[in-house]
Amino acid sequence: MSLAEEYTEASDDSRLERGLAYVQRNSRAYLLIAPAAVFLLAVVGYPIIETFRLSLYQSPADSNIETFVGLQHYVEIFNSDIFYRLLWQTGRWVVVGVAGKTLLGLLIAVHLKGDIRGRKFFRTAFLIPWGIPYAISAVVFRWIEHPQFGYLNAILLKLGVIEQGIGILGDPSLAWLGVVVADIWIGTPFMAIIFLAGLQSIPQELYEAAAIDGAEKWHQFRYITLPQLKSVVLIATLLSTIWTFVSFDIIWTMTGGGPISSTATLVIHIYQVGLQNGNLGRGAAYSVIGFLFLFVFAIIYLRIYTRGGDEL
Amino acid sequence: MTMAGHERSSLRKVRLYGVLIGLLGLMMLPFYAMFSSTLKPESEIFAAPATLVPSDPSIQAYLQVWTQTDVLLWVGNSFIISVGTVVLTLLLAIPAAYSCARNDFVGKRTFLLSVLVVQMFAPVVLIVGLFDVITQLGLFNTYLAVIVPAAAFTLPFNVWMLYGYFKTIPVALEESARIDGASQLQILTKIVLPLTKPALVASITYTFLYAWNRLLFVLTFLTDSAKYNIPRGVFSMVGALQTDWRMMLTVSVIGIIPLLILFAFLEEYIVAGMTAGAVKE
Numbered sequence: 001m002s003l004a005e006e007y008t009e010a011s012d013d014s015r016l017e018r019g020l021a022y023v024q025r026n027s028r029a030y031l032l033i034a035p036a037a038v039f040l041l042a043v044v045g046y047p048i049i050e051t052f053r054l055s056l057y058q059s060p061a062d063s064n065i066e067t068f069v070g071l072q073h074y075v076e077i078f079n080s081d082i083f084y085r086l087l088w089q090t091g092r093w094v095v096v097g098v099a100g101k102t103l104l105g106l107l108i109a110v111h112l113k114g115d116i117r118g119r120k121f122f123r124t125a126f127l128i129p130w131g132i133p134y135a136i137s138a139v140v141f142r143w144i145e146h147p148q149f150g151y152l153n154a155i156l157l158k159l160g161v162i163e164q165g166i167g168i169l170g171d172p173s174l175a176w177l178g179v180v181v182a183d184i185w186i187g188t189p190f191m192a193i194i195f196l197a198g199l200q201s202i203p204q205e206l207y208e209a210a211a212i213d214g215a216e217k218w219h220q221f222r223y224i225t226l227p228q229l230k231s232v233v234l235i236a237t238l239l240s241t242i243w244t245f246v247s248f249d250i251i252w253t254m255t256g257g258g259p260i261s262s263t264a265t266l267v268i269h270i271y272q273v274g275l276q277n278g279n280l281g282r283g284a285a286y287s288v289i290g291f292l293f294l295f296v297f298a299i300i301y302l303r304i305y306t307r308g309g310d311e312l
Numbered sequence: 313m314t315m316a317g318h319e320r321s322s323l324r325k326v327r328l329y330g331v332l333i334g335l336l337g338l339m340m341l342p343f344y345a346m347f348s349s350t351l352k353p354e355s356e357i358f359a360a361p362a363t364l365v366p367s368d369p370s371i372q373a374y375l376q377v378w379t380q381t382d383v384l385l386w387v388g389n390s391f392i393i394s395v396g397t398v399v400l401t402l403l404l405a406i407p408a409a410y411s412c413a414r415n416d417f418v419g420k421r422t423f424l425l426s427v428l429v430v431q432m433f434a435p436v437v438l439i440v441g442l443f444d445v446i447t448q449l450g451l452f453n454t455y456l457a458v459i460v461p462a463a464a465f466t467l468p469f470n471v472w473m474l475y476g477y478f479k480t481i482p483v484a485l486e487e488s489a490r491i492d493g494a495s496q497l498q499i500l501t502k503i504v505l506p507l508t509k510p511a512l513v514a515s516i517t518y519t520f521l522y523a524w525n526r527l528l529f530v531l532t533f534l535t536d537s538a539k540y541n542i543p544r545g546v547f548s549m550v551g552a553l554q555t556d557w558r559m560m561l562t563v564s565v566i567g568i569i570p571l572l573i574l575f576a577f578l579e580e581y582i583v584a585g586m587t588a589g590a591v592k593e
Contacts, residue, residue, distance in 0.1 A: 022418065028496075032411030033423055036404040036467060043464035044430050047441030054440065061443075104335075111332050124579045125336055128343075131582070132571055133525040135543035136564045139550050140346045143557060151345045154361035165361065185342065190586060197587040246434030249527040253547055267436045274440040275532060283440040290437035298432045302425065 048291070054284035061278035073285035082261075082269075090245065090265040093180060097244040100184035102237055105191025110221070112192070113199045123193070130189035138253035141182035145169055169255055172262040179254050179263050183247060191236055198232030199225065235304055242297050246290075266290055350374070350562045357558045373562040380556075383563045385538065386545035387570075390524050393458050393541055397523035398516050400463040405470035405515070410500060412471075413478035424475070431468035435461060435528055446533050457533035458541075462526065466519040473518075473588055477511035478504065514585035517578050524571065542567035 023030060055074070058067040077083050108126055112119060129137065144151045147167030156162045168178035206224050215223070226233075246267050251257065257264035257272060264272070267290060274283015349357055351369040377383055412420055435442070442461055451457040481504060489499050505512065527543040534540065540548065546567065549560040575582065 026415060026417045029411045029415035029417045030419075032407040033420075036408035036427075036471065037423060039404055040427065040430055040464060040467065043442075043445065043460055044433060044438065047438045047445050048433070049441075050444050051438065051441035054444070108335055111328060111335065114328065116328070116332070120579065122332060122336065123583065124575055126339060127575060127579065127582065128568075128572070129339060131521055131525070131575060132568045133527070133543040133546070135527045135547050136567055137342070139546055139560060139564060140342045142550065143349065143561060144342060144345050146557075148360040149358055149362050149557070151362050151364065154364060157361050158364075185339070188339070193583055193586050197583075242432055242434070246436050248436040249543070252531075253527065253550065267434070270437060271439065275443060280440055280443070287437045287440050294432055294434065294437065298429050301432065302428065305428070306425075 051284045051287045051291075054280050055288050057281045059279075059281040059284075061275070061280050066281075069281070073282050077282075077285055077289070085261075086264060086266050086269050089176065089262070093176060093183075093265050094241060094244045097180050097183050097187065097247075098237060098240050100180070101187040101191045101240055101244075102233070104184065104188045105195050105236075108188070108192040109195035109199055110225075112196050123196070126192055127189050129185050130187070134186060134247075134249035135253045137182055137186055138250045141178070141185075142169065142254055145178050170259055172259050175255055175259060176263045179251055182254060183244065183250050186250065187240060187244065191240060194232060194236040195229065198229050198236075202228045231304070235301070238297065238301055238304070242294065242301075245293060245297075266293075346561050346564060350558065350565055352558070354558060373558055374566075377559055377562045377566065381549070381559050381563055382537075382540070382545060383542075383566055386540050386542045386563070387567065389455075389539055390541040390567075392455055393462070393530075394520045394523040396455060396459040397462040397466065398519045400459055401466050401470050401519050402512075402515070404463070405467055405474055406500075406505075409471050409474035410478055410504065412475050414483070424471070427468045427471050430464070433465075435465055435526075439528065439532060443532060451533070453534055453536045453539070455539065458529040459523075461529050461533075462523045463519075466522050469518055469585070469588075470515045473511050473515050473585065474508065476588070477508050481507050510581065510584070513578065514581040514588070517574065517581055518585045520574070521571070521582075 056068060056070055058069045058072075112122055112126075116122065143149075145168045147153070147165055147170060150165075152168075153162070153165040157165065166174075168174045202225065206228070207220060210220050210224060245265075247265075248267055248271065251263055251265065251268050252271070255263045257268040266286065270283050270286045270290060273279050273286060348364075348366055350373045351366045351371070352363070353368065353370060353372065356363060356367060408423075412424060446452055446457050446461075451460065485503055485507075486499050489503055494502070524541070525543065527547060530539075530541050530544040531547065534544070537548065542563070546560060546563055549555065549563065
């Protein structure tokens with residue numbers, strides 16, 4: 001960073017001049033990142049500012065009239081029961097979803113780690129649920145959980161678990177579980193692949209030494225695998241938390257947030273209020289609240305990612 | 313501990329494969345439900361409770377689907393959207409990543425970190441603001457209404473993937489080409505990019521999949537049903553008053569076949585891409 005230091009150490013009066021000269025000297029570098037930077041500013045940066053601005057206005061999607069209302073949207077949101085219900089529903093959706101993906105992913109990764117014939121086949125096969133359209137997975141799960149013709153009911157009836165077909169997705173207390181299962185199915189492959197890569201980077205000698213000392217399999221897992229895997233697990237669960245928090249396609253296709261809003265999360269509500277009902281201002285206010293959550297996740301991610309020196 | 317060593321290890325092998333196949337079976341169940349249902353005749357698909365094995369399997373649904381649904385149109389649109397997103401993303405990402413890998417300048421760190429943050433900014437929390445931008449730009453109901461936001465959200469991955477890879481290519485190669493009188497653009501296209509193939513393949517696959525799979529942008533910015541992609545098409549079928557499950561599941565199978573082919577050939581690149589942000593070397 002020698003050039004950068006030279007730039008920042010410039011004295012006040014000549015700073016502008018030096019700055020311009022600096023940019024000129026590095027003009028090619030700046031020109032090459034300019035298209036990407038401008039594009040991101042326009043397509044991501046500007047909507048962020050626009051969302052903040054809109055959140056202070058009463059703005060119906062079907063008219064050009066905007067009325068400034070200040071913080072009214074926020075006050076109403078924080079005073080509404082639905083906001084706290086959304087927080088609870090989002091929380092259970094994220095916690096159960098991420099826990100399911102992490103545990104299943106770990107289970108798959110641990111079994112794929114060893115010297116296995118056809119590992120490439122297994123790895124590819126396990127990957128598929130992650131790589132197909134969420135909307136397709138969603139309709140397939142809707143079909144499986146169908147109250148009359150679904151496979152799940154057929155299996156449960158055959159096993160004698162139930163005596164009558166149940167409609168999971170139509171039941172306000174069960175529907176979220178019916179959706180979370182689909183979400184876990186979609187999100188597990190990512191975790192398995194990441195954990196597998198993490199496991200493969202653990203030095204084999206550690207296990208050999210432990211085996212000589214007579215350590216049991218479970219103890220090896222507990223005292224070698226888990227500690228060595230810590231940072232990978234941390235990053236993977238954080239990314240998974242973010243993706244589960246913002247997952248839209250799967251819920252929207254399976255239930256649209258219903259029945260009686262029981263499967264709605266914060267992001268589903270953003271869409272319902274802002275775009276379905278056309279209340280852009282209120283939707284924007286909910287989006288800003290969503291930003292805050294993502295902001296916290298992002299800070300943690302950057303902390304972990306840039307930890308241990310500057311590799312940029 | 314009295315068991316002979318090889319017996320114990322072969323027992324362990326059997327258990328290992330048993331668990332693996334069991335887990336794989338569990339993960340494959342939804343595919344079985346999807347595929348087996350498409351082989352049933354109309355009368356059997358609406359049997360309650362469902363038959364777990366088609367009594368008289370037939371490929372009738374795969375012959376009817378082309379005329380009874382718009383599946384070909386949807387697949388075509390998916391291709392247009394995916395290819396468009398790949399092209400736009402690469403045009404933006406390659407110069408940016410190359411510049412960051414080869415130069416040291418004020419603002420580079422800020423640029424790279426903000427790009428990383430963009431990746432975390434999920435489209436759905438931005439959708440209200442994006443709606444405004446897309447309408448103002450007059451892109452509503454054009455393919456670009458989907459391609460532009462999709463490119464923005466795949467750009468971060470592409471920049472980081474290529475940036476990391478460019479750094480591993482020795483500068484000496486480029487310098488000798490420069491001495492031979494090659495232009496900057498020639499150096500990039502003739503020398504650097506061919507060496508970047510693994511990263512490029514990973515980037516292209518990721519971007520293609522992202523654009524192929526997402527429903528949100530099409531749902532919000534394309535109301536013209538002639539521009540629907542596969543996820544939107546499937547969504548429109550399930551939203552209909554009476555869902556034609558047999559046709560819908562057949563469309564779903566057709567919609568994932570191109571992806572299965574992609575996986576079979578490019579699995580290693582996909583995995584490399586997935587682990588890039590999470591597992592540090």
